[in-house]
Amino acid sequence: MAEFVRHGDSGTAAHYEHEVAPHVRRLRSRALRDRLAESLLFLPILMLAASMIIAMLLAEIDERYMTDPGKVMSFTPDVAITLLGIIAGAMITTAGVVFSLLVVSLQLASGQFSPRVLRGFWRDRHGQVLVGLLLSTFAFCVLALARVDTAADHAPPLTVGFALLLTLLSVIAIVVYLDRISRNQYVGRIVQRVARETQSLISEMPYGPRIGVKIGEPVDPPDVGTLGRPLIVTAVTDGWVQQLSRRAIVAAVPPDTVVRLETRVGAFVTAGTPLVTMWPPPDDPATSARLIAEAVIIGVARTMQQDIDFGLRQLTDVGLRALSQAVNDPTTAVEVILRIGTVMRPLLLAECPAQAMRDQDGRVLLTPCDLDHTEYVKHAFNQLRHYAAPHPSVVIPLLRTMGMLRDCCLSGYRGEVTPGRVRTLAALDKQIELTLAGVRATGMLPADLAMVEAAAAGARGGPPVTRPA
Template sequence: MRDALRAQLWPLPALGVLLAVAAGVGLPRLDRRILRDIRPSLAEYLFGGGPSAARAVLEAIAGSLISVTALTFSLTVVTLQLASSQFSPRLLRTFSQDRYVQTTLALFLATFTYALTVLRTVRTEASGQAMFVPQLSVTVAFLLTLASVFALVVFLSHLARKIRVETMLRDVHRDAEGTIRKLLTESGPSSGRRTEESQLPSGALPPSDALPLPAGASGFLAAVNRKTLLAAAIDADAVVLIDRCPGSSLIAGTPAGAAWSRTGEPFAPHTRHRLVEQAASALTTESELIPDQDIAYGLRQLTDVAIKALSPGINDPTTAVHALSHSSALLSDLAQRDLSPLLLYDDHGRIRVVLRRSTLAELLHLAVAQPLRYGAAEPAVLARLYMLLRELAWHSRPEQRPAIADQLARVRSAAEREEFHPNDRADLTHLADSVDQALTGNWPPITP
């Protein structure tokens, strides 16, 4: 819920409007009580005009702020459209959850709402009531207007910086690092942990007659409720395996996992029905990919930027190389994390739930396959792919290196099919050999 609200533009502006209404109602009442007793030295700093002047000021503030708010919304929409068409549609989430944009819109709408709310309290003698000018409230409106002007300048500066591709790649990288740190623990070279499903204990391997667990709704797997799955497995005395990773596409009624009895006995009919229902309710699906539990989400965004830059309509290999540099950093971090399936145990230390996670081979394929396909004719892209594999090989463990060697063979094959200048081909061959050396634990300097 928190992540969903953070990615929306409306919650913070809506909160600002509500606070502005409360302040617009409360401050004039405070004005009535304290203005008679306020010291002259302080009164000099408050609004000193009459009812007509107060109305003119508040009307000017309200009229100008709604125009500025419309301009800000327009600039935000244009930025979202540019990010979607120029880089990747999956970057829109990064823009919509930008606190600068949300705070600026909240301030503009709050100032507009506050000015309108205070305007209704201004009284003239012609209205048949006692004349009243909320001096403190009008002064606050003036200060909010000054803050809005300053916020507009900061917003324009921030927007100009935000639409730079380097800033977007940095933000994606930072968010992906946060997700990785939240979901994965570090696993050093001496930990002995494996990243393949075949290394699971025998009690966590499904039998051939395991009960399929269908997904309850179609969409992208956004999150898995571990407590619900663990309670369902203990209640049925079963072991539950979810073999789809967050970010996978699920189809309602199609198995997303399996369950089998811990004792080997078949499930009773009512137990089977309850276990299937509880497992389906534990899988949350969304209509779009979200990064909450998806460690591959950041890599997907970086890969999208890279292949978009390599499209014929853009032809920007430099951006693709920069995106691959960020992918290399994330993969090197992931290589040092525990990517083995997550095991949940009951109070007696028995395995009850097995949650599959993306392997390094799958993540590497995600980062390399499409840039290789669309950038095979560009020596700079191939060189960065070789460097990516070299950097990852340096951080990898022995059981991870076959996946790196497989991708190295793919890049070599793609490079051999292209017609390059002899100097470019020699450089690429030298880089490919350096990856082989990194796979054996050697890092000789690359000579010009």
């Protein structure tokens, strides 16, 4: 294959790279922004560098222009040295305390809720700014100490004044951070943040800046068994699919090619397993394989860049942890179920991207692994209904949420009886039946069982839907 590339059509390869490159750049820039947003190092380092630059600039201004500081702020050199030394020591000590508080918060959130919700604590801008202010104040004071002349009549006024300003801002930031870190431990805020992130992605369906652009028109999937020998592109690394660009994948192959994506966003891939299959093999298979691999961003963890299902996974994990014997917090489980309902309602009403699309050049993209509404319903309720079965106080809100979703599907499709609508309603009805069966298997008290059966009857109270002819 390498020999083929050396002697292949370099103009064709350059054309494909030119078509794919903009989409890959967008994926990589989005991935970089996501990593930097979760970094506790990036913003503090920028603030630290800025404080060092400001320290040098103020020192030059003090030396050249502030020869008579009586009109501004005047400190003797000994007082300034003592003040700057105290501030520097206090800031570095406080930075250690803040890091300790952050570690404790992460441990509590991971144990009480789920390890997957920690990303919200890493992305907290207030915490990153506080760490940056503490480090910046420490570095500024250390540099300022080096510029204080003990033989002079006065200390550099602007430098000392800015050190005091940084100290005041740091104290305010500490108070704000303590307030936020205590509030962010509340489960309501955690599930609200996850739900809002998920709803933000759902609002872009079926196509949007993050979800992806439309590459063509929906078509019936072809019979790939009649297309001959395929070319299989394998994954080059292990990890979770964080992003992919359908436009880039299609642009990487010649016209009239059928491309089947063997994975989806949010799936785990193993190195050497099929990533993409295409019929027929292109004239330059190495270039197409390389460009397709670049169009799929794989990382060590799932993210919310394109992964709607990961939002449901986080909410479900919090609910499952609340229902565990170690935590035993049914109230939190109920709150999670209600939040899942607020996420599932717009999701079930949104249009999912077609799983077979043809562009204007005859290229067909097949995405059979993409989730549809029925699979989202299963992922939202399969585990929760199983572990909620012994708790009537949790099962009843769960059934009512399913009933609400069933009603919204019946009213939200404008009366159109489509196969997708029928499948979604059937999936909700199936979850109601399985929930009721699970409750009956627990040997619940007759009075509690009667309340659950009444809730199930209410959830199934919508008019029957028949499959369209």
